[in-house]
Amino acid sequence: MPRHRSPALAVLTVVLLGLAGCTTTVDDPAPPAGRELFAYSTSGELIVAEGAEVLSRTPVQIDTETEIRFTADGKYVVAREFAKDDDTAALIAVNVAQPDQVIRLQCNCRSFVPAGDSTIAWITAETVMRVDLAAAQPEPAARHTLPAPAAREGSFYTDRLLAADGDRLLWARTEFSFLTHGFRSELFLVAGDGADRLLGDIPDVDSSVHGAAFSPDGNAAAVISDTTPYGDVHPYGCPRAAITLVDLRPETQRTVFPVLENCSTPRKVRWDNEIGLTVAIGQRERNESNTSARTYRWQYADDQWSPVDGPVVDRLRPSVVATIELAEPTSGSAHTLYRIADGERVRLADGVHSIATPPGIAG
Structure with missing residues (x-):
């Protein structure tokens, strides 16, 4: 329900x-x-x-x-x-x-x-x-x-506040279906007047949302989540870190994947400079447990991802x-x-x- x-x-x-x-x-x-x-x-x-x-x-x-x-x-x-x-x-x-x-x-x-x-x-x-x-x-x-969720039989909903930019709030609603065992997440932007604007479904993401950050100029946001490209075939599960780039001017979304091999989960996102956003990602082999994951920072600039800072997982x-x-x-x-x-x-x-x-x- x-x-x-x-x-x-x-x-x-x-x-x-x-x-x-x-x-x-x-x-x-x-x-x-x-x-x-x-x-x-x-x-x-x-x-x-x-x-x-x-x-x-x-x-x-x-x-x-x-x-x-x-x-x-x-x-x-x-x-x-x-x-x-x-x-x-x-x-x-x-x-x-x-x-x-x-x-x-x-x-x-x-x-x-x-x-x-x-x-x-x-x-x-x-x-x-x-x-x-x-x-x-x-x-x-x-x-x-918040607007009421759709009344779909066999669905459970969770709402998560992700980030703030002045009096604007970015939040996500994730629906889990007990019938299909699948996830679907929608993004909303709360404007200064308190109105909720639906930004649409998060593309290519079939899991819950972890967090987000606004760009320094407030015209964009990055949402971190993960997807399961391999299904549940691995004993510990094997997600893939997913970063959804949201342009708030035309209100478009695009999901990209910094790490394509093995298993990865995004742990934190920062967008506190003009160069580009950085994401801390936990990475492990497919046969390793979650506790074996090692965290690395990845930076997005000029439309490409690259690892930064070697063993440093966060810097301020x-x-x-x-x-x-x-x-x-x-x-x-x-x-x-x-x-x-x-x-x-x-x-x-x-x-x-x-x-x-x-x-x-x-x-």
Whole structure:
């Protein structure tokens, strides 16, 4: 049956956890432009750092498959807690200026995105929710209701918020048919007036969607997912990483495949410079398990894909004079975090799953 969830099943609560009581600070100053601020996560901590110095450590069991993110104004770092299903999912927001005051949002969500200033957004029960973390009492509020899915017998639907560009939101609805055991995903763009524009089915993709990124100019987007060209003939499954390039001016889509041999899965996408987008892709042999996958970065430029950076799986610039990167795997999907500045590469931490910087510095 189609997925219809009552709003009553998605009750949203806010818990403010602080050493000095249940309050938040309004109008915290944005991080100074000259700071080298960044955040990273392990399976059990959310860490905020400045240069080689750790500013705060917040104990939390993090969903290691979801990227941590700064809000658009750089005042908060947000992570999704590990949850067995979306109906129990929560978000944790750390105030950079006052890290002892942690905001916990019961979101019942699969993902979240920064949505301007200190605001974040997510989808639950076919509704786009927003909350301003800088409010004295952050209260999630509905932005608008998503269009109802088609009532097709034997189908189950999931909605995922993928990316934000100012007040525009990109989201996907994936239909799984119990009759055909197949997937079909549609892309939608929420405009500033709150109207949903259907961009169409994602071509050549028969699995769920993992994430997306807008281009720096906002005229395009890249959506990462995977497909199963070999069916289910392999004992561990053998997907192929699929990147759908969306031109938002004529609203056209084109799916391309960076890696054509063996098995591959896209893990994160960034489009933070004018050269082109980069995608971290887990790659393995057909007879290997998922835990054996090795992650490599691929860059798309001049209509072609090429591997970059050797063992580096993610790279960001917290300032104009420093770079942070994830490199050699620690175990599974966890990697070692390095900081590069003044010609020196210093190891900061092991077991790191995700890194983030405030907006504003090109990658």
